[in-house]
Amino acid sequence: MKNLPPEALQQVASYFQTLAEPTRLRILNLLREGEHNVGELAQLCGYTAANVSRHLSLMTQQGFVTRESRGTSVYYRIADASVYALCDLVCDNIARQYERSVKNQQAIFTRGDDAA
Numbered sequence: 001m002k003n004l005p006p007e008a009l010q011q012v013a014s015y016f017q018t019l020a021e022p023t024r025l026r027i028l029n030l031l032r033e034g035e036h037n038v039g040e041l042a043q044l045c046g047y048t049a050a051n052v053s054r055h056l057s058l059m060t061q062q063g064f065v066t067r068e069s070r071g072t073s074v075y076y077r078i079a080d081a082s083v084y085a086l087c088d089l090v091c092d093n094i095a096r097q098y099e100r101s102v103k104n105q106q107a108i109f110t111r112g113d114d115a116a
Contacts, residue, residue: 024064027055032078
């Protein structure tokens with residue numbers, strides 16, 4: 001990151017902004033299982049097809065997914081699976097932080113019971 005020009009840093013920021021939306025993360029997670037069309041993704045997510053389509057459009061622009069037309073449907077799949085390595089790294093870190101937080105809260109609660 002330290003040698004990137006400002007324009008490239010802006011692209012990095014856009015990349016992370018795309019990942020900063022829970023709906024898009026859910027769609028990416030579903031695409032991990034294989035390709036889907038908008039209707040399938042909408043049904044699996046519980047969102048409208050229009051909403052899913054907007055998210056997929058942005059993810060296509062950012063290079064996360066590719067699209068392929070087949071008859072009247074458009075199927076989406078992951079363009080670069082390295083996004084999963086990044087997401088797994090972040091999710092694992094957050095899971096560890098959550099576990100530490102829960103343990104700390106339990107320790108505080110237990111000490112509070114002992115004091116009573």
